[in-house]
Amino acid sequence: MEHRWGERVAVDIPIRLLATHVLLVGSGRLVNLSLSGGLIATDLDLRVFSRVQVVVESPLQEKQFAPTLAAYAVRKCIGGIAVEWCELAPPAVAELCRAASIRPRAQLADGPRYFVQNNPL
Secondary structure, rough: OOOOOOOOEEEEEEEEEEEHOOOOEEEEEEEEEOEHHHHHHHOOOOOOOOOOOOEEOOOOHHHOOOEEEEEEEEEOOOOOOEEEOOOOOOOHHHHHHHHHHHOEEEEEEOEEEEEOOOOOO
């Protein structure tokens, strides 16, 4: 059963994961997202329902201004975790989805590639 809101967008965005309740910090890559959540490729071992902060890293922005998205780990899978944003359609995610739909398969000035992916997991 499909639970996501909006179209899934395939991306390749470096992120940092922070799970403050267990003092875990890790890195990964956001490999797809929708207005309600995303899939993160990471080696970090998190429990389902863990609250995390997803910090979107970009060579175009200073680290202190990097968008931070509050989320819950809702599923573990081989090589990563699925997250659901605490807020539906956070502004940073809405902007990434908008950029992907305007410029499919575009390279954004040394940034990640964004393209629309219509098939489910």
